Amino acid sequence: MALRIEAGRIADLDLEACVVALFLYRLGRLAFRRRWYVVLIWGAVLAVAGLAAGAATGLPSDTKSTPGGDSARVVFIAPAGQKVTDAGNRAAIEGFVAEVSRGSQVASAASPFASRAVSRDESVAYVVVGYAGGSDELTEDTRNQLRAAIDRAETSGLTVEVGGPVLADKPKVGGASELVAVALAAVILVVTFGSLVAAGLPLLTALLGVGISTLTILAVGDAFGLSTTTTVLASMLGLAVGIDYALFVVSRYREERAKGRPAQEAVGLAVGTAGSAVVFAGLTVVITLAGLTVLGIPSAGKMGLAAAGAVVVAVFIALTLVPALLGFWPDAVLSRRVRNGRSEEETENRGTRWARLVLRRPLPVLLATIAALVVLAIPVLDLQLGAPGDESRSTATTERRAYDALATAFGPGFNGPLTIVVDTAGVSDPKAVVATIAARIAETPGVVSVSPPRFDPARSTALFMATPSTAPASQQTKDLVHLIRDNRAVTEAGTGATFLVAGVTAADIDLADQVMGALGPYLAIVLSLAFLLLLTIFRSPIVPLEAVFGFLLSTGAALGAVVAVFQWGWGAELIGLQQTGPIISMMPVVLVGIIFGLAMDYEVFFVSRMREAHSSGESASESVVTGFRHSARIVVAAALIMVAVFSGFVGADLPMITMIGFALAVAVLLDAFVVRMTLVPALLKLTGEIAWSLPRRLDRILPQVDVEGAALRDRVPKVVETTMGVGA
Structure with missing residues (x-):
């Protein structure tokens, strides 16, 4: 393609408005020209990450561990009409204890007949096999010894079931559902672009980004305590935003080529315009995810940082590798229509027709949209936070069957005992004092039994177990823990000792309380950040207000859907959910951070085009239609891709990932199609010209930000003569 371009230099641009866009414009052109170097650099990064991951020891387990070592709770169930105390059954159980006790990594294994671990009707007994290390440290020989003893x-x-992490299967984090998700994303890209190369490029770069981020997490996971859940969350988010960010850049490149620009110039403009929006969107996601570190919840902070790292990789790939690959296939990514020399510019499409439909009846549309989202959010009022245990597993697993057998034989609270730690330092008669405290706790409504206390060698600390009458994740058990703590002063009165309520059950309850306390402040920070960022970008207080309002609605509706499905069980069978229960404690704050970033993506890509049209002289209504004409198709494709990717992780064998995958799929679906494509245009129609106005005092204070590089695109040299041919 031979071209003659008007004289002019990019250096005289309004740097205050588009310094970032100018830098990205030059970066895109450089990556296009030095494409082999860019590809080799990213290949080297992948290789280094792979070598580092191969030398690492692996990720810590997601299962809960007891300090000092893990344990297996082996449950023996007598055949119908028999008892575990019958001679033959008793001999088999004693033989099991003797055999496992010989294991080199076994720290303890007591006979249930000596430790009073037999149910009242003598139909069930259990043995706790304690190990000197965590489940990740146990050798395969140790596990095989336990399996062999169970088989004998x-x-x-006897029916033998095993609870705990020792013999638990590794979580399934990949499979057919994820492959289907990637395949659906590919189909959406092909339909959107009408070109296999254009569709394959975002998939290729996104998968590379996921590979780099995943291998990096595996390399540093043991040192920083990153779990399998953390890795899968980072992969899920990295894949979704990686495809979307590359999609936006490739789409803008095709648009610039359709206007007759040469390939290198089109790449520069694509990275300078769409790339600017990608930087803003990625930065927003990174800030909100990294902000999880300030909540004081280490696991949430680690998840946030790992996911933020995956997003950073996706952004850099979109800004460098995507333009480099476009240099290899500058014309292959174009539609057949453009390659044949015909214009692809549309004056009317489905996006404009939908926008005009909404604008004709803005008030009814607005009210109906708000009402629907509020109804979906109603279940949030019954939100209960907790931590899933073996009760959340499939009944096909031995861990779940062991849990159910113990709950039936010993009561529902048996699987979640409370550990009472008594400080007896300075007490003259520790044994009597601990007995007094144990007796008073045993009298607490909701406590069915307390175990005999155990003392340390110095007799300065004692502990015993208090068994609730209700299941570990129930609200009644939570109320019981608070009641014991509230009555602590009365219980301790006259003893001279103090005590604490600890253990896994109490820790889960404390984490849920901490999350509920942090959710409000974190949400306030996120909303304030959203308002300030959008106020600066769009120079209008109305646009940020409607964006924040829509974010609240879509987040509330997504959380409501999670409660309805995972807590109430509505439609649980449709996603293969085996057991309902409380919502995982960390899920709401992680969800808020991710949804915020994704919601701002669509807000920026939609509204920036509307603002650009309004600044060019169009009316408030027509600017909305113009924004939809340019952005609707790409945003719809991006949203559908994210829904497909997130839905693919609903089948993961990790409760946290299952919930987040479902919640994000629902949130993106609602935010993109209901909020950004319905509620926002209705609000902008009702507010009219006021939506694009800014008080003069604020106008002087706010910095100039050109997030889509409009100043760059407007000032770039114009093509005045075009001859069709090959134009790189």
């Missing part, structure tokens, strides 16, 4: 015990006719 079962030859007597």
